[in-house]
Amino acid sequence: xxxxxxxxxxxxxxxxxxxxxxxxxxxxxxxxxxxxxxxxxxxxxxxxxxxxxxxxxxxxxxxxxxxxxxxxxxxxxxxxxxxxxxxxxxxxxxxxxxxxxxxxxxxxxxxxxxxxxxxxxxxxxxxxxxxxxxxxxxxxxxxxxxxxxxxxxxxxxxxxxxxxxxxxxxxxxxxxxxxxxxxxxxxxxxxxxxxxxxxxxxxxxxxxxxxxxxxxxxxxxxxxxxxxxxxxxxxxxxxxxxxxxxxxxxxxxxxxxxxxxxxxxxxxxxxxxxxxxxxxxxxxxxxxxxxxxxxxxxxxxxxxxxxxxxxxxxxxxxxxxxxxxxxxxxxxxxxxxxxxxxxxxxxxxxxxxxxxxxxxxxxxxxxxxxxxxxxxxxxxxxxxxxxxxxxxxxxxxxxxxxxxxxxxxxxxxxxxxxxxxxxxxxxxxxxxxxxxxxxxxxxxxxxxxxxxxxxxxxxxxxxxxxxx
Numbered sequence: 001x002x003x004x005x006x007x008x009x010x011x012x013x014x015x016x017x018x019x020x021x022x023x024x025x026x027x028x029x030x031x032x033x034x035x036x037x038x039x040x041x042x043x044x045x046x047x048x049x050x051x052x053x054x055x056x057x058x059x060x061x062x063x064x065x066x067x068x069x070x071x072x073x074x075x076x077x078x079x080x081x082x083x084x085x086x087x088x089x090x091x092x093x094x095x096x097x098x099x100x101x102x103x104x105x106x107x108x109x110x111x112x113x114x115x116x117x118x119x120x121x122x123x124x125x126x127x128x129x130x131x132x133x134x135x136x137x138x139x140x141x142x143x144x145x146x147x148x149x150x151x152x153x154x155x156x157x158x159x160x161x162x163x164x165x166x167x168x169x170x171x172x173x174x175x176x177x178x179x180x181x182x183x184x185x186x187x188x189x190x191x192x193x194x195x196x197x198x199x200x201x202x203x204x205x206x207x208x209x210x211x212x213x214x215x216x217x218x219x220x221x222x223x224x225x226x227x228x229x230x231x232x233x234x235x236x237x238x239x240x241x242x243x244x245x246x247x248x249x250x251x252x253x254x255x256x257x258x259x260x261x262x263x264x265x266x267x268x269x270x271x272x273x274x275x276x277x278x279x280x281x282x283x284x285x286x287x288x289x290x291x292x293x294x295x296x297x298x299x300x301x302x303x304x305x306x307x308x309x310x311x312x313x314x315x316x317x318x319x320x321x322x323x324x325x326x327x328x329x330x331x332x333x334x335x336x337x338x339x340x341x342x343x344x345x346x347x348x349x350x351x352x353x354x355x356x357x358x359x360x361x362x363x364x365x366x367x368x369x370x371x372x373x374x375x376x377x378x379x380x381x382x383x384x385x386x387x388x389x390x391x392x393x394x395x396x397x398x399x400x401x402x403x404x405x406x407x408x409x410x411x412x413x414x415x416x417x418x419x420x421x422x423x424x425x426x427x428x429x430x431x432x433x434x435x436x437x438x439x440x441x442x443x444x445x446x447x448x449x450x451x452x453x454x455x456x457x458x459x460x461x462x463x464x465x466x467x468x
Contacts, residue, residue, distance in 0.1 A: 011055035038062025164190035174314030176360030188241040196240025222271025248288035331370035377453035399435035
């Protein structure tokens with residue numbers, strides 16, 4: 001199915017120019033509508049929302065500049081190319097500052113007109129793509145889309161939803177890998193600022209000498225290598241949210257400057273003297289104890305109070321056993337799809353290993369462990385030997401478990417034998433493996449293929465059942 005032709009609006013009080021541009025654009029595959037002055041242009045723009053507008057500056061009733069302002073009130077993304085005489089170039093340049101896409105000087109070259117129109121469509125397409133991605137991001141960070149079955153995590157998400165509606169500074173605390181950045185992103189994307197940027201800075205990853213420039217930007221010539229003015233993260237996050245991770249690692253001098261920004265909502269670029277106003281919400285995170293750092297004189301108390309308007313504490317994974325199973329399944333599906341590997345789940349013993357692990361690296365460690373297991377497994381299930389060595393385990397034997405039964409020993413697995421079900425299953429499995437080994441002349445690779453398991457799984461079972 002063919003996509004509809006893009007619509008162009010041509011606005012000029014000269015009928016000859018309207019007809020000429022209409023013919024040229026129609027030949028290039030555009031649908032074209034025209035207007036003779038600014039009043040007609042604004043009405044046509046509101047009714048049809050064209051992809052691109054070619055508009056003269058000097059027109060009766062309403063000038064091109066006035067029409068541009070009216071169109072941008074309707075749609076701030078309007079792609080308007082102004083047509084002007086050489087004497088009006090200064091006016092056209094000012095119009096670009098006020099939101100026009102570009103200008104072209106009469107008499108113009110048709111190739112130049114088509115080039116500008118093509119660029120305007122490309123930029124509009126990029127803006128549309130960005131809008132789609134932003135909507136997808138906003139949806140993915142909705143608090144009801146964050147996976148958890150843990151009551152304390154559900155309470156945290158409820159707090160996130162409440163805090164997001166405000167403009168308050170937020171302090172997110174918790175161990176590494178517990179999702180502090182995820183919480184910060186959820187605060188932003190569920191807030192009135194979700195249409196603005198979400199800018200992240202890891203304070204521990206930026207060299208101390210560059211942090212001030214990273215935060216506030218610098219003027220040209222402020223220091224060796226500053227060959228041009230640079231916007232800092234505060235400016236980049238204008239009308240949005242600035243997330244400062246590992247805030248406990250910034251120096252005392254930078255703490256003072258950060259405090260000033262939070263209090264006065266303005267800052268100065270490195271090497272600059274003019275104050276720059278800041279409309280930014282700040283969310284910070286740390287895995288350190290800021291209260292203890294305040295007591296030891298390592299962190300300013302006044303900055304701590306300014307940051308600690310609302311505190312959200314993430315919960316370590318070892319305190320969320322129900323989420324280990326949930327998140328493991330989520331990561332398995334994700335990494336299986338990314339790597340195009342047909343793996344459907346975890347063997348019971350592998351899941352037991354995951355549940356028994358203490359997860360010092362929290363969710364980040366779990367994600368890495370599942371990714372490694374997906375890549376290493378050779379069957380449709382993940383077994384303990386597919387997991388990282390520090391996570392793989394031999395499940396504790398039940399107190400009433402019987403000794404492993406060699407494959408060459410006859411066993412009674414008939415119903416009514418009086419044995420527990422799990423013992424009968426183990427004995428049957430041991431015998432099936434032993435018989436498969438005999439059929440394959442002791443070749444473990446062929447035996448594993450016949451049984452539909454990995455060679456590592458077979459070796460594990462041979463050890464478990466004491467089969468020679």
